[in-house]
Structure formats: C-alpha cells, structure tokens
Amino acid sequence: xxxLETQRFTFKPNMGIVRDQCDGVMERDPATKRTxxxxxxxxxxxxxxxxxxxxHGALSMFIKTLRGLGGLxxxxxxxxxxxxxxxxxxxxxxxEEALKMLHAALLKTQDPWLALAAYNRMTLHHLTxxxxxxxxxxxxxxxxxxxxxxxxxxxxxxxxxxxxxxxxARYRRSEYSEVLSCARAAQGRFQSLGMEAEAAKSLGLxxxxxxxxxxxxxxxxxxxxxxxxxRGQGHESELPFILQGKAAALVQQGDRRGATECLQEAIAIYxxxxxxxxxxxxxxxxxxxxxxxxxx
Amino acid sequence: xxxxxxxxxxNLGNPPETAYLAGAGISIPPPPALPGATxxxxxxxxxxxxxxxxxxxxxxxxxxxxxxxxFRGDFLRFEAVVSCIKFAxxxxxxxxxxxxGCGAPNHYHHxxxxxxxxxxxxxxxxxxxLIEIACRTVxxxxxxxxxxxxxxxxxEDPAQFKNPLIKLHGGHDxxxxxxxxxxxAINVRATLEQxxxxxxxxxxxxxxDAISSVTGDRHLVVMGYSGCDDFDVMPCIMAADLPRGxxxxxxxxxxxxxxxxxxxxxxxxxxxxxxxAHRRKRRDVSVVRGTTSAxxxxxxxxxxxxxxxxxxxxxxxWSQRHLRSAAHRKLLLGQILSLxxxxxESIAILExxxxxxxxxxxxxxxxxxxxxxxxxxxxxxxAIRSLSVLAGNDREVDGVSLKGLAYYNLARVxxxxxxxxxxxAYLGAALKIFKRAGDAGRIxxxxxxxxxxxxxxxxxxxxxxxxxxxxxxxxxxxxxxGAGVGYGEMARALAAEGRLxxxxxxxxxxxxxxxxxxxxxxxxxxxxxxxxILAQRCDWAGAAAEFTTAIAYERSAQAMLDLAHSLHSLxxxxxxxxxxxxxxRSLEEAIEIKHGLGDKxxxxxxxxxxxxxKQLQALGTE
Numbered sequence: 001x002x003x004l005e006t007q008r009f010t011f012k013p014n015m016g017i018v019r020d021q022c023d024g025v026m027e028r029d030p031a032t033k034r035t036x037x038x039x040x041x042x043x044x045x046x047x048x049x050x051x052x053x054x055x056h057g058a059l060s061m062f063i064k065t066l067r068g069l070g071g072l073x074x075x076x077x078x079x080x081x082x083x084x085x086x087x088x089x090x091x092x093x094x095x096e097e098a099l100k101m102l103h104a105a106l107l108k109t110q111d112p113w114l115a116l117a118a119y120n121r122m123t124l125h126h127l128t129x130x131x132x133x134x135x136x137x138x139x140x141x142x143x144x145x146x147x148x149x150x151x152x153x154x155x156x157x158x159x160x161x162x163x164x165x166x167x168x169a170r171y172r173r174s175e176y177s178e179v180l181s182c183a184r185a186a187q188g189r190f191q192s193l194g195m196e197a198e199a200a201k202s203l204g205l206x207x208x209x210x211x212x213x214x215x216x217x218x219x220x221x222x223x224x225x226x227x228x229x230x231r232g233q234g235h236e237s238e239l240p241f242i243l244q245g246k247a248a249a250l251v252q253q254g255d256r257r258g259a260t261e262c263l264q265e266a267i268a269i270y271x272x273x274x275x276x277x278x279x280x281x282x283x284x285x286x287x288x289x290x291x292x293x294x295x296x
Numbered sequence: 297x298x299x300x301x302x303x304x305x306x307n308l309g310n311p312p313e314t315a316y317l318a319g320a321g322i323s324i325p326p327p328p329a330l331p332g333a334t335x336x337x338x339x340x341x342x343x344x345x346x347x348x349x350x351x352x353x354x355x356x357x358x359x360x361x362x363x364x365x366x367f368r369g370d371f372l373r374f375e376a377v378v379s380c381i382k383f384a385x386x387x388x389x390x391x392x393x394x395x396x397g398c399g400a401p402n403h404y405h406h407x408x409x410x411x412x413x414x415x416x417x418x419x420x421x422x423x424x425x426l427i428e429i430a431c432r433t434v435x436x437x438x439x440x441x442x443x444x445x446x447x448x449x450x451x452e453d454p455a456q457f458k459n460p461l462i463k464l465h466g467g468h469d470x471x472x473x474x475x476x477x478x479x480x481a482i483n484v485r486a487t488l489e490q491x492x493x494x495x496x497x498x499x500x501x502x503x504x505d506a507i508s509s510v511t512g513d514r515h516l517v518v519m520g521y522s523g524c525d526d527f528d529v530m531p532c533i534m535a536a537d538l539p540r541g542x543x544x545x546x547x548x549x550x551x552x553x554x555x556x557x558x559x560x561x562x563x564x565x566x567x568x569x570x571x572x573a574h575r576r577k578r579r580d581v582s583v584v585r586g587t588t589s590a591x592x593x594x595x596x597x598x599x600x601x602x603x604x605x606x607x608x609x610x611x612x613x614w615s616q617r618h619l620r621s622a623a624h625r626k627l628l629l630g631q632i633l634s635l636x637x638x639x640x641e642s643i644a645i646l647e648x649x650x651x652x653x654x655x656x657x658x659x660x661x662x663x664x665x666x667x668x669x670x671x672x673x674x675x676x677x678x679a680i681r682s683l684s685v686l687a688g689n690d691r692e693v694d695g696v697s698l699k700g701l702a703y704y705n706l707a708r709v710x711x712x713x714x715x716x717x718x719x720x721a722y723l724g725a726a727l728k729i730f731k732r733a734g735d736a737g738r739i740x741x742x743x744x745x746x747x748x749x750x751x752x753x754x755x756x757x758x759x760x761x762x763x764x765x766x767x768x769x770x771x772x773x774x775x776x777x778g779a780g781v782g783y784g785e786m787a788r789a790l791a792a793e794g795r796l797x798x799x800x801x802x803x804x805x806x807x808x809x810x811x812x813x814x815x816x817x818x819x820x821x822x823x824x825x826x827x828x829i830l831a832q833r834c835d836w837a838g839a840a841a842e843f844t845t846a847i848a849y850e851r852s853a854q855a856m857l858d859l860a861h862s863l864h865s866l867x868x869x870x871x872x873x874x875x876x877x878x879x880x881r882s883l884e885e886a887i888e889i890k891h892g893l894g895d896k897x898x899x900x901x902x903x904x905x906x907x908x909x910k911q912l913q914a915l916g917t918e
Contacts, residue, residue, distance in 0.1 A: 279681065284710070
C-alpha cells in the first residue's frame with residue numbers, strides 16, 4: 001500500500017508564536033525570565049542538532065529544555081519540544097513513546113499547524129499498523145484544525161493528505177465505495193499543487209477501489225493511467241500496489257498471462273527494495289493463478 | 297553375566313541344518329581389510345573437507361561418534377551418506393567398487409564357501425563378492441539370490457537353488473557361478489530411499505520371506521554382523537519364529553563363552569535384545585561372546601594366499617573421478633552437513649559453489665538441495681527471498697519440478713508464519729505441478745502440508761482426512777520422512793479434536809520413523825507433539841519430560857523456531873509443576889530466541905506467560 005509521506009511540506013515551528021508567548025511569560029520575574037530565555041536558547045540548539053541529524057544530542061537538549069519549563073506557561077515552546085521528541089522517538093522505533101509525546105504536544109499547543117503536522121505523523125503510524133478507526137478520528141481532528149487556518153498551499157497539502165489517508169484507511173477496511181470520493185479529492189488537490197507523483201498514487205488507489213468494486217473497465221483505465229504517470233516520473237517503487245490490483249482484475253477477465261506479467265513486474269520492483277512481504281504476496285498471487293480450484 | 301561354558305562348532309549343528317548370516321565384520325580381517333561404515337565415512341569426510349569443525353560435526357554423528365549417544369536417531373547412517381553420494385556425484389553408485397573391487401577373500405569367506413558346499417545356506421549383507429570368489433577358488437558351486445525376482449523364486453521353492461548365497465542388501469558387479477556377469481549396482485538397499493521402502497512397504501517383502509524360509513528349518517549362525525540395520529534384516533530376525541534356534545557371535549578378542557544374561561553395558565545391542573525377546577518364547581537362542589574364528593573353529597593360521605587389498609587406493613580413484621573439483625566436494629559436503637542438520641552451514645557451502653563449475657545436471661541437484669534446505673531456515677525472510685528466485689526455474693530434475701519444489705517450500709514457510717492464504721495458494725500450484733508430473737512423493741508432501749494448514753486454520757477433521765491420504769501415499773512409496781511428518785501432523789490434528797489415545801499412537805509412530813531416519817529436527821517436533829498430548833491429559837510432569845527431550849533434539853538440530861516453541865511449552869508446564877525458576881529460565885530463553893527470529897506474536901505470548909509467572913512468584917513470596 002502506498003502510504004503517503006512527503007518532504008515538501010515538512011513542518012517547522014512558528015517561532016513567532018513561541019516567542020510572543022515566551023515574552024509574556026518572561027515579564028513575570030527575573031528568575032522566570034532567566035529560565036525561559038535559557039529554554040529558548042537550548043531549544044534552538046536542539047533544533048540545530050536535529051538539522052545536523054544528531055538525534056541523540058537533540059533529544060537530550062529537548063529534555064533539558066522541558067525540565068526547566070514545567071508550569072511556567074511557555075506552552076508553545078513545550079509543545080514544540082514534545083513535537084520534536086515525538087518525531088525522534090518514531091525515528092528510533094519507540095512508537096509508543098512517540099505517540100505519548102505527540103499527544104502531549106497537542107495538549108499544550110494552540111497552533112493549528114503544529115496540530116496538523118502531529119496528526120499527519122500519527123496517521124502515518126496508525127496506517128502502518130492498520131489501525132484504521134484511529135486514522136478516521138485523526139482525519140476528523142485534522143479537518144477541524146484546517147478550518148482554523150488561512151488558505152495556502154500548505155493548507156491544500158494537508159487537505160489532500162487527509163483525503164488520501166481517509167481513502168487508504170477505507171481501502172484497507174475494504175470499504176471500497178467510500179474510497180472513491182476521497183481518492184478523487186486527493187488526486188485533484190495534489191494536482192493543483194503540482195504534486196504529480198502523489199496525484200498518481202491517489203489515482204492508483206482510486207483504480208484499485210474501482211477494480212475491487214467490479215468497475216473493471218474504468219478501474220483498468222485509471223490503473224493504466226496511474227502506472228504510466230508513475231513510470232514517467234520514475235516512481236517505480238509505487239507501482240506494485242497498482243499492478244497487484246490490476247492483476248486481480250485481469251484474472252477476473254480471464255487474462256491470466258497479463259495478470260502474471262503484472263505480478264512479475266511487481267515482484268521485480270519489490271526485489272529492488274528487498275520487500276519480502278511484497279514478494280511473497282505477489283508470488284503467492286501468481287501461484288494462485290497457476291493453481292486450479294478443483295485441486296483440493 | 298557370563299557362564300564359563302565354552303562355545304564351539306559342535307554347538308552349531310551340521311551344514312545342511314545351518315544357515316549363516318555374515319555381516320561387514322567378516323571382511324575386515326586381511327587380506328580384504330575392507331572398511332566398516334564409520335571407517336568409510338571418516339575417509340570420505342577427510343576427502344571433502346579440511347575444516348576440523350565440519351569434520352567433527354559429521355563424525356560426531358556416526359554410530360561410533362562421540363557426543364550424541366544420549367538420543368536415539370542421532371546417528372548418521374551409512375545408507376543416508378550413500379544416498380547423498382548417489383544424488384550429488386555418483387548416480388551409478390560406482391562407489392561400491394571399494395567393496396566389489398576386492399578379489400582377496402580371507403579365512404571367513406573360505407569357511408563360508410566350504411559350508412555352502414556342505415549344504416549350508418549363506419546370507420550376507422555385504423557388497424563385496426568375496427564369498428563367491430572363495431567358492432570358485434575351492435570349487436564350490438553357488439546360486440546367487442540378489443534380485444527381487446530371485447528372492448521371490450527362492451521363497452517359492454528354495455530347493456531349486458543349489459548352495460544358495462543370498463545377498464540381502466543387493467550387490468555390485470556380480471559374477472554368477474556359471475560365469476554370467478552382472479555389472480553395476482543390483483537391487484542395492486544401501487540408500488535411505490530403500491530403507492523407507494523396506495520399512496514402510498506393505499507389499500510383498502521378499503527379504504522377510506527369504507529369511508523366514510531359511511530360519512524355518514535351519515539353525516541361524518550370525519557372524520560379523522552388528523544388527524544395526526534396524527530397518528530390514530534385524531526386524532525380520534526379530535520377527536522370525538526361529539524354531540531351530542540361533543547363535544549370534546558377538547565378536548571381541550576374548551575366548552568365546554556363551555552369554556546367559558546380557559551384560560548391563562551391552563543390553564541395548566541387537567543380539568542381546570534378541571536374546572531377551574526369545575527367552576520368553578523358550579527358543580534355542582544364544583549369544584557367544586568372543587573371537588569369531590575360535591567360536592566357529594575356523595583355522596586362521598593356514599596360508600590361503602591372496603594379495604592384500606588396499607581399499608583406500610580404489611577410494612582415491614573414485615574420488616578423483618567423482619570429487620574432482622572443489623565444486624563437487626562442496627556439493628557433497630553441503631548435502632552431508634544437511635544430514636547432520638547443520639542447515640545454515642550447509643546452505644552457505646552450497647550457495648558458495650559457482651554454478652559454472654558444475655554440469656547442468658549437478659546444477660539442478662544443487663538447486664533441488666537448496667530448495668529443500670531453505671524450508672528449514674529459521675530466517676523466514678531469507679527463505680522467501682531465495683525460494684522466490686528458485687520458483688522462476690522451470691527445469692525438472694529426475695522428474696521433480698524445481699518450481700513445484702520451491703512453491704511447496706514457500707507454502708511451508710508461510711504455514712509456519714500462520715499466513716494460510718498464501719500457503720494455500722503456493723500449495724495449490726505445487727500440487728498441480730506434481731500431479732501433472734505424476735510425482736507421487738511430492739503429492740503426498742503437499743497433502744500433509746495441506747493438513748497442516750487446515751489444522752492451523754482450526755479445521756481438524758478435514759486436516760485428518762488430508763493427512764491420512766498423505767500417509768497412505770508415503771507408506772506406499774516408502775517415504776520415511778514424509779510418513780514421519782504425516783504421523784506427527786495426524787497426532788496434532790487428532791489431539792486438537794480431543795482424540796488423545798489415537799493421537800498418542802501416531803506421535804509414537806512418528807518418533808520411531810524419525811529415529812530410523814536420523815532426523816533430530818523431526819524427533820524434536822514429534823516429542824513436542826507427544827508433550828502437547830500429555831499436557832492435554834493434564835500430565836504436566838510427563839509433558840515437561842517430553843518437551844525437555846524435544847528441546848535437546850531441537851538444540852542439536854539448530855531448529856530455532858521449534859526450540860523456542862518447546863521452551864515456551866516447557867515453561868508453561870513448569871509453572872503447573874510450581875518449578876518457577878526453571879519456568880523462568882525456559883521462558884526467558886524462548887523470548888530471546890523469538891526476538892532474534894522477529895516472531896513478535898510469539899514474544900508477546902511468552903512475555904504474557906512470564907508476567908503471569910512473576911505474579912505467581914510474588915504471591916508465593918508474600
């Protein structure tokens with residue numbers, strides 16, 4: 001499944017909001033001022049370490065920052081720290097701790113952009129774990145946050161991501177008819193941003209949903225278009241999911257040879273990235289085509 | 297205990313009323329000085345590897361080897377090694393020239409030739425032709441009984457064979473008395489496939505009939521024979537009525553004495569087992585322990601001539617022809633290491649062979665071997681990756697489809713991962729391929745794998761039907777391993793249905809077969825199944841003992857996934873037995889292994905049990 005992830009709209013904290021709040025807090029007394037100023041300094045250093053790829057160093061700086069800030073009211077700064085710690089925890093594979101950190105960030109922040117970025121990362125986690133109801137809840141929350149932000153490309157991107165994630169979650173739950181509108185919306189929004197690869201992936205999801213619903217002709221047309229687009233853009237790694245869906249449709253049409261060729265191409269791509277689960281699924285599908293029902 | 301009563305030829309009756317069964321031991325004294333099984337395997341291992349670790353891994357598993365005497369079924373059979381040689385490098389079994397190439401009989405062969413001439417019947421398990429040569433030297437006519445047709449004819453009417461010499465395990469480069477030559481391997485039973493067909497065969501067993509026919513009216517004298525071929529000759533002797541009795545000469549260097557009771561250190565050996573079995577029947581069965589020549593009054597001092605034979609020269613020639621390159625030696629070494637269940641090392645060696653250095657046929661052999669071995673890997677990702685490549689190979693090897701074999705093993709790997717949909721798809725395709733090729737052996741493999749999938753999916757009754765069909769096929773084909781797996785699966789399916797008595801019977805049958813095959817991995821699984829059945833009977837102690845045995849076999853076979861399951865089950869039983877420390881050790885090791893294998897669900901199950909144990913321990917402390 002082509003779960004969505006993009007580098008183009010990587011979240012950066014809005015330091016204007018953070019600084020405004022910190023200024024207010026620092027006015028209270030000199031001791032608080034020293035603490036918050038120190039916190040801001042160490043936060044900046046921590047972010048620099050993130051940018052350098054020093055996750056371990058960044059983590060200890062964020063924790064140091066958080067230790068002094070508790071109860072002072074510099075919530076946005078705390079939220080940013082929790083947000084970054086959450087991302088680092090995901091990166092090191094401690095998903096449980098990562099989710100706790102992102103939840104903590106969401107409790108502290110009033111910044112809808114930070115909330116959207118957190119929801120998006122949490123969605124990715126739940127999709128990977130196949131926890132589809134969680135994805136739907138996060139999509140609802142994201143839509144509420146989106147209502148609070150002004151129009152922009154970033155807003156369109158988050159809308160598209162919400163649409164795509166909903167479509168994928170519904171596809172995973174075999175709710176194919178519920179996939180169609182979301183996938184179409186995602187495709188349109190990604191296209192408007194010039195994100196052709198993401199648009200093609202959305203089209204692929206739409207194609208697979210159509211094929212699963214039995215709309216073979218339309219599904220195959222969409223699948224072929226998505227395949228051509230992704231190939232043209234050099235995104236071969238996104239092809240197997242669509243090829244597997246196409247293969248299933250071709251089997252239904254009695255085109256066993258065509259289906260097998262699709263699956264073989266999928267296997268070849270899976271091999272390049274050593275995706276064993278993918279190889280196994282696609283090869284089992286070929287075996288399924290080769291076997292006949294009356295063997296047992 | 298022994299009595300002081302001497303034994304001698306006078307006790308053994310006269311030739312027309314006597315039959316001799318001669319084993320490899322009679323050809324060891326010079327001039328032939330032929331090798332026994334262990335000596336042969338040692339020479340072979342010396343030829344194919346210089347690595348001391350690999351040598352030890354193999355030689356420790358020989359019958360006389362060091363470290364595996366605690367368990368049944370751990371030893372490396374001569375038959376299994378010959379099977380590997382035949383499969384990998386020497387399909388015509390020219391190897392047997394080491395035996396058949398010897399032309400210098402000793403006093404034992406001459407003695408047997410003379411006894412034949414005086415009306416005795418001689419049975420032998422040997423591949424050398426030294427008794428025939430001795431007969432021709434002393435001018436005694438003989439009738440060879442080797443092929444199935446000859447065995448059947450002998451059983452029908454023994455009188456039509458003058459001075460019958462029955463070669464129980466077949467022969468090589470035979471010369472009949474009238475001078476007719478029969479080159480090559482004839483009815484050779486020294487391969488594991490033959491062991492299976494003899495042990496499991498339900499059709500006519502001419503071997504048993506011939507032995508029964510001979511012992512029906514003759515006293516049987518056993519010489520130079522260990523009795524360790526527990527698949528054909530020994531069971532026939534055990535089953536024979538022996539109305540005229542039997543004398544077994546258990547050769548050693550002392551003056552011969554008749555043994556009344558089995559010495560404690562030898563009571564498990566075949567002659568003493570026979571002694572105990574027949575004592576109850578009040579038959580005239582005795583064991584004489586001492587030098588064979590003295591026991592049979594054979595004069596070994598007279599010079600009978602004959603140039604001494606150096607089998608190592610013949611072996612070296614054979615080796616030059618069949619193990620001429622490093623690739624050939626690796627091909628055989630990889631196979632033999634798989635026999636002693638060093639699967640990872642075996643795969644590493646086989647994968648290191650450049651295919652270009654093998655003939656096309658041997659490349660196929662290599663791929664077939666790898667196909668089967670990948671199914672044993674604990675690392676399922678590696679297994680899937682490698683098997684998926686082999687699944688693209690459309691070649692057939694001796695009627696076996698590589699693609700079918702790859703699909704079958706992919707099904708096994710997926711069943712192990714509880715991925716029953718994928719397993720079913722692979723199995724369906726494999727079955728179709730094997731059916732088209734008429735490969736009954738592989739069809740039976742598919743059927744019991746199907747049973748395994750159905751058991752895993754909770755469809756016990758359908759599983760039992762599929763497994764039963766597979767067992768029938770395996771028995772018909774003499775497929776030891778397949779039948780063993782089938783019995784084990786049947787035990788599991790029946791136990792899941794609550795039919796514990798029947799399940800236990802099948803588990804015992806599986807244990808017997810895997811012991812015969814020498815499969816530690818199979819024995820581990822079979823003992824685990826038995827433990828599972830006992831656990832269902834709430835016999836925690838019995839179950840724990842079975843799981844402990846399973847663990848020992850699985851550790852030795854490096855079957856890590858099975859080992860982790862057995863450790864978990866042992867932990868479970870030990871909790872029931874309130875042996876908390878032992879339970880903790882078992883569960884912790886199970887978790888460590890499962891972590892290493894990436895078995896997350898398994899880790900979760902074992903951790904849950906461990907948490908429960910800790911709570912119980914805390915309660916106990918309070």
